[in-house]
Amino acid sequence: MRCRRCGFISSSQEGLLRHHQLRHKKETLWPCVFSDCVCTFKTPGALKSHLTRSHCRSEKREETATFFCELCEFREICTQRTFFTHLGHHLKNQETVHCPFLHCDFKSNNFKTFSSHRSRKHKNTKGIRNCFRSNPEKETFVTEPHVLDQSSNSEVVALPSSSRADSSENGGEDFVExxxxxxxxxxxxxxxxxxxxxxxxxxxxxxxxxxxxxxxxxxxxxxxxxxxxxxxxxxxxxxxxxxxxxxxxxxxxxxxxxxxxxxxxxxxxxxxxxxxxFPVIDPTEYIYKRTHRNTFVYVSVIRVLENLLRQPDFSEKLVFNREDKPGHYWSFRDGRYFKANRLLGVEETSISIGLYIDDFEVCNPLGTSRKIHKITAIYWVVLNLPSKFRSTLPLIQLAALGKSADVKLFGYEAFFYPLIEDIKCLERDGVYVEVLDKFVKGTVFCVCADNLGAHSLAGFSESFNVEKFCRFCCLNRHQIGTVEARDFPLRTVEQHDQFVAELKSSDKDSVNGVKGACALSEHLSYFHPVTGFPPDILHDFFEGVIPVELCLCLKDLIKKGFITLDGLNSRIKLFPYKFSDKVNKPQQITKASFGKGRISGNGHENWTLLRLLPLLIGSSIPEQEASWEILMDLKEIVEIVLSTTLSEEILCYLESKISDHRKLLLDTFPDFRCLPKHHFIEHYVHLISCFGPLVDLWTIRFESKHSFFKKVVHDVLNFKNVLLTLSSKHQQMMAYYLDGQDLFKPKLHVSNVDTVNTTSLEEKLRKVIEKKFHNQDTVSLAKDVYIYGTRYTRGMIVSAGQCSGLPEFHKILNIVVNFEKVCFVTSKLSSWFMEHYRSYEVIDNGYADIEILETKDLNDYHPLAAYTVTGKLMVTARTCLLH
Missing domain, CATH: 1.10.287 (Helix Hairpins)
Structure with a gap:
């Protein structure tokens, strides 16, 4: 057997597995050892199970073809055994099943009678009439069997004589030092x-x-x-x-x-x-002042960056420039702030660093150790990596850890000192990038944080009840909800510098919301607090506006008698969640949450509840109900804000929707007082034009990094020098990932495929596959695949193309895997936009219009699910599907 990566030949599966484990241990996935199989696996155990299940049968494989059921809409490419299992479900429900074998008129609604008939009459019969194939009388086997040498204790695949000779010439098994x-x-x-x-x-x-x-x-x-x-x-x-x-x-x-x-x-x-x-970069312990014993730890950004750039898999994915498409926002490079940056926007190649700062508890936040071991963390990422790669936690690097009380006592300038020195070196000298064969300079493009963290580091007032509470404009607190977004007096770099200068020359505590200088902008040449702190969708929407408005409007709908709290909770509990919605199933709503004025639940759960709310209770709410329109407008706003691709037209529409939403909210609830986060959302249109798609800079993945440190504390139970313990463990973990080159999610992961002869497919499906894949007698079909960590499976809905200003939807029937290229065999759905539900009604036409789509054809990479609501099939989008 020959290794698909290096050509090494072994006489056994076990030998080839040992070779791969030792010689290719840095590979993320394990490919099947058979060259005609496209499956890959995350562990050697999964690969061994696949070999036993799919490649180690002494008998011929079962035939795979397109089978259809006369009693229901079942129509799948499967084995005969799977088809008879499906018929068994009808028989168990006492439905009359017609024997599917050719020239047989037997019928029965009894499972045992049907099984007995099949065993007696069709033990050796091969022809099935409920099957599409070019020649039903001729049996076609998908692939040749792999025969095992039964005389040996180990499972040795019988190889051709030429392969055995090659193996002996290579010295048999691979010798490992x-x-x-x-x-x-x-x-x-x-x-x-x-x-x-x-x-x-x-x-x-x-x-x-x-x-x-x-x-x-x-x-x-x-x-x-x-x-x-x-x-x-x-x-x-x-x-x-x-x-x-x-x-x-x-x-x-x-x-x-x-x-x-x-x-x-x-x-x-x-x-x-x-x-x-191993590439371990140890953290360095720093003392704030010589007169104090308080310390913090720092991991050199320059050394880690140099380490990352030595990894070919990392450096090859970096993007330093991209084609500018006016009026469209694809990444942060399309924003005004990047283009106006005197280093990043001018240099042809430059490294953009994104920082993140946050406080987190390593102990029980409700226990006696609350706030004693509260830690301030600084993480960073290389923004030159496309956003689809940056979501993996190993790519989020640690810069510094310090006790929150110490950071507050000694200030950010002391805490950021070693980081600032490294960034100054990066701005001045740069780092060597091997793929470019030159030194590349870089700097901090932005700092991601929640509103409190951003205001604290940037030097703005940390209280949101003061007169000048906004870091984006100089609006007064009492003007929230009354001033249009276009009339906001936006802050400028020159104006902010004047406020800081005035603050230093006077005894005032703050000037127009500015209470101090930003530690980063004081020492870095290309960073400024006005242009360096983007808003955070997670805290503004999913943990801010959404739970508050959901509570407000649902309470009003219950009060008017359209729904009841028990009925709502019952629907939330019994709703048939599919795919990823099962993981982010929303919390049930308690009476106590109505008293607090906000529903409980984390960001993912609140997002799922808002998105699926039309399918949960939409049929019970009359049209034009004001409270319902508030929630549906909010749902539409969220979909646009979460989009990874935006245009000027979409931004104009978003601006009008935000304005209409605010007006309707205040007209419906005159006594409601808008939150500061309502005002921050008013800036989103302007901020998208400055930072690019805000979903690429939100904090949700950064916060997931905290879980590692919490687990470490839970395991070691040692607080003697908790900062050094946590940072050392983290750097060892990063060394493990770097050594194994396991930083990225695999481009493609598929664990099981069926290799099908194209002649056994239904005519319509066969024609589109033959048109797409010329001169191929067989195709590899998979039930589900993972593309950069996103799962696609049969039955999911994807959006591709548009017609008359509306997105089109397709149901995934099968997935074709041709090595690293994935195509979706889809059935085109008829769709209509339902204004009341802010969702789409779709009609499944079965195999009426079969198309093959590639991932580049999709309007959005998120797969969707179709739910049946009042007899209609409904699909609700995650993001804006029109660009």
């Missing part, structure tokens, strides 16, 4: 300590116990070697047997590396090994 095995073992221990969160004491106990077990088994190995030699009529002295046993025992990598004085025998030795053989 002792250093490689040692490194693999160290990688396992590093993974246990950092990724699996196994404590150091537990790892040490496991190693010691395994050593004891191996020593106890030495005598058994001696006896087994002697038995084998006797069975082969080889007579040797017992001393020779002992010498062979000792040689095997002493070359065991676990014994060599973990016994006394071995390089991996203790935690200290393992840490030394990690530093020498």
């Amino acid at each position: 002792a250093e490689t095995i040692e490194h693999k073992l160290a990688s396992l221990f590093l993974c246990m300590q950092t990724v699996l969160h196994v404590s150091k004491s537990a790892v040490q106990k496991i190693i010691e116990e395994l050593n004891d077990i191996l020593h106890f088994s030495k005598q058994h190995s001696h006896e087994r070697v002697r038995q084998i030699l006797t069975e082969h009529n080889i007579k040797v002295d017992d001393s020779v047997v002992q010498e062979v046993t000792d040689a095997v025992f002493n070359t065991n990598p676990l014994i060599v590396t973990t016994e006394a004085k071995g390089v991996l025998s203790t935690d200290h030795r393992r840490n030394l090994y990690f530093k020498d053989h």
Whole structure:
């Protein structure tokens, strides 16, 4: 068998698996060892299961074809066994089933009778009439079977003589150096300590116990070697047997590396090994002042960036420039602030850094340790990576950790000092990028944070009840909800600098909402607080406006008698959530939440509730109901704001929708007082034109990074120097990912495919596949695939194209996988926009209009689900589908 990556030949599956595990251990996914199979797997165990299930049958594989049911809409490409399983469901419901075999008129509604008939009359019958194929009388097998050598204990695939000869010429199995095995073992221990969160004491106990077990088994190995030699009529002295046993025992990598004085025998030795053989960048501990013992830790941004740029997989994905399309916003490079930056917007190639700052609790926030161990964290990402790659947590780097109380006591300038020095070096000298063969300069483009964190670092007032509460404009607090967005007195760089100068020359606490200078802008040449702090969709919408307005409007709808609280909660509980909606199932609403004025739930749950609310209760609400229109306008606004591609036309529409939403909200609830976050949303149209799509800069993925540190604290239970402990663990984890080149989500992951002969497909499907894939007798079909971490499966709805100003929808019938290229076999749906539901009614035409779509054809990469509401099939979008 030949390795698909390097051409190495092995005579067995096990040998090829060992070769891949040692030689290609840095690969993210494990490909199937058979060249005609496109499956990939996340673990070697999954690959072994696939080989046993799909490639190790001594008999021929079952035929795969397009089967259809006469009693329902079942029409799938499957095996005959799957089709009869489907018929069994009808029989169990006592429905009359006509025998599907050719020239048979038998009918029955009894499962046992039908099974008995099939066993007696059609044991060797092959023709099925409920099947599409070019020649139903001729049986066609999909692929040739892979026969196993049954004479061996291991599963050895029978190879052609030429392959066996090549294998012998290559010396049989791949020889692996002792250093490689040692490194693999160290990688396992590093993974246990950092990724699996196994404590150091537990790892040490496991190693010691395994050593004891191996020593106890030495005598058994001696006896087994002697038995084998006797069975082969080889007579040797017992001393020779002992010498062979000792040689095997002493070359065991676990014994060599973990016994006394071995390089991996203790935690200290393992840490030394990690530093020498893995790209570990240790954190540095800094003291705020010499007169105090308070410290914080910092991880060099320059060293980490250099480490990342040495990774070919990382540097090759960097984007330094892109074609400018006027009137469209695809990334932060399309925004005004990037183009106006004197370094990033001028240099042909430059590195844009995005910072993130936030406070989080490592202990129970409701316990006695609340606020004692509250930590301020600074993370960063390279914005030159496309947004689809930046979502993985290993690509979010740690810059600094400090106690929140110390940061507040000594100030941001002391806390940011080492980071500022590194960024100044990056601005002045740059870092070497191998793929470009030159030094590239860079700077901080923006700082992502919640409103409190942004105001605190930028030097604005941290209270949102003051007169000048907004960091984007100089609007007065009492003017919220009364001034149009276009009339906002926006802050400018020159104006802000004047406010800071006035503040320094006077005894005032604040000037127009500015209470101090920004630590970053004081020392960096290309950063300014007015242009460097984008808004955050997560806190403004999903944890701000949405829970408040949902509570306000649902309370009004219940008061008017359109729905009841119990009825609403019952629908939330019993709704048939599909696909990703199951994971983000919304919380039920309590009476206490109405008293607090906001519903409970995290950002994902609130997003799901708002998006699916029309399908939950829309049929119970009369049209033109004001409270309902408020929620539906809010839903539409959220869809636009979450879009990754926006145009000037969409932004004009968004501006009018935000204005209409505010007016309707205040007209319907005159006593309602708008929140500061309502005002921040008024700036979104302007801010999108400045920062590009705001969804690329929101904090939701950064906040997920906190979970690692919370798990570490939970495992180590040591607060003596918690900052150094957390940062050291994090850097070891990053070294593990860098060593395994496992920073990115795989482009494509598919675990199971059916290779189907095109002649066995239905005529319409066969024609479109033959038109798309010329001169291919077979195609590989999958039930589901993962593309950059997003799952697509049969039955999902995707949007592609538009007609008469509305997006078109397609139902995924099958997924064609041609190596790394994925195409969706879809059925085009008829659709109408339902204004009351802010959703689309779709009609499934079955196989009426079959199309093959590529991922580049989709209006949005998010797959959708269709739900049946009052007898209608409804689809509700996640983002704006028109660009």
